[in-house]
Amino acid sequence: MADKKPRILVSNDDGYFSEGLRSLVEAVSPLGEVWVVAPDREQSAASHSISLNRPLRITEVRERWFAVDGTPADSAYLAIHHLMKDDRPAIMVSGINHGANLADDVNYSGTVAAARESAFMGIPSIAFSLVSRPPFDFQHAARFAGSLVAAALAQPRLPPRMLLSVNVPRGEPTGYSVTRLGRHSYGYDVVEKEDPRGRKYYWIGGSAYEYEDIPGSDCNAIHMDRRISVTPLHFELTDRQAMGELSNWSLEGFTRFDMARGGD
Template sequence: MNKIGRVLVTNDDGIDAPGLAVIERLAAELADEVWVVAPMADQSGVGQGISMHHPLRVTEYGSRRYALTGTPADCVMVAMAKWLRDSPPDLVLSGVNWGANLSDSVMYSGTVGAVLAADHLGLPAVALSQAFHDRSALDFAATEAFAVEAVARLWAAREAEGRCCWNINFPMLDPSEVRGLRFTRQAGGAIVAPQLIDGADGRGLDYHWLGFERDTTTVVDPDADVVALRDGYVSATPLHGSRCDERAFERRAADGGWRLDISDHAE
């Protein structure tokens, strides 16, 4: 395997997350030079958000290793503005997230948000997430067994694909039980509804934790990311940063637009 020149690593679980240590080891196998710019604290659920209402502070954790008081997307932006402006990374890796980023959850994922931020800057990027059955039982075995090969092969195929922007999820299985890698699409339907968990603080004032009611059993499309993991496969979903519905645009653009009637608003 020919090594990649320079890789930027980030995540959304924070600089001290076990998954970041995993991806740093994997990145060292893939690249000659690894930079780490990760959030100071857990930023799960922030999507592609950037910090506009407070300053960003940087703490150095070692050579080419930094923590930032911001979001995963902030980390990519600051790295490109401060350290890597004149020598951009060849690839951005985000993760390894502890917990799958599948179906409706993809749009909220800070792990994926970093990858989309990189894509907007024209940088190839891959998000990596490890599914779990028990949050407290850390086990990145499937990721550690297959991530390097998966990323290396996607990287090698980038010229033919014209892109390298992916969301990869690894099933919670012993590596010997993983059946392969399946290319998938992001499938909706796993989030049933938002929900609030109510509580009261020490002064008796109400507060609410926002969460979701989920049911992944409703997702049955054989090409869906959820189904791939359910069937024992690694899921690899191609991503792009545009929110434009191209099919809807093409239908409406063919109509030539609408003439708007302002008669009801005229004085």
């Protein structure tokens, strides 16, 4: 009997119809049985929001290809806990995003959130993003995605909560590096306007891009070296140094009890 092909879940935040998603599907299709479960519209910067106050609807576009009228995290949740619950995916991939997800972007990105939601549920996950503006050319990002997913599936065992954020520069990359998150800024503009009824409204988000020169960072790999950045992420957000500092604070009227600090 031939070995069973691994199931590969694909999602994104640009919508089930996006060019980046189609490129990613084509890249990983030779590696396993691909299932697409993605938002039915663009959800860029949706972060890790999930829909708890309204029902969700799933539309089957074609075999193993579904559109969800929710967020990227909703799509991953429904895929793993409903559509694929009887045979969970071996790996989840998200993207290819139409734009960068470097540095602090991972906190806002719906592309990363879909992968993070899957990793929360024990599915090794990779988010892919193309650092470019239109017109987009996904060929190099797709080729790297195919190679990285093949390498991941070839491992004897992947950490079940593995989460990688991959950014690919525009044009042909010089190679790739395993990186840390960097720091960058798009500026902090607030544009105030007025509607025809005299009510003010606001556009937020800047366009003045700057990044810090941090050796080993994803920003440096992309902008200085034209390399693909592969950044492992984890979910431990506790600031252990601040725990020690907070222990020295004195709060009038309250008794402080020390807690065990596993992992110190």
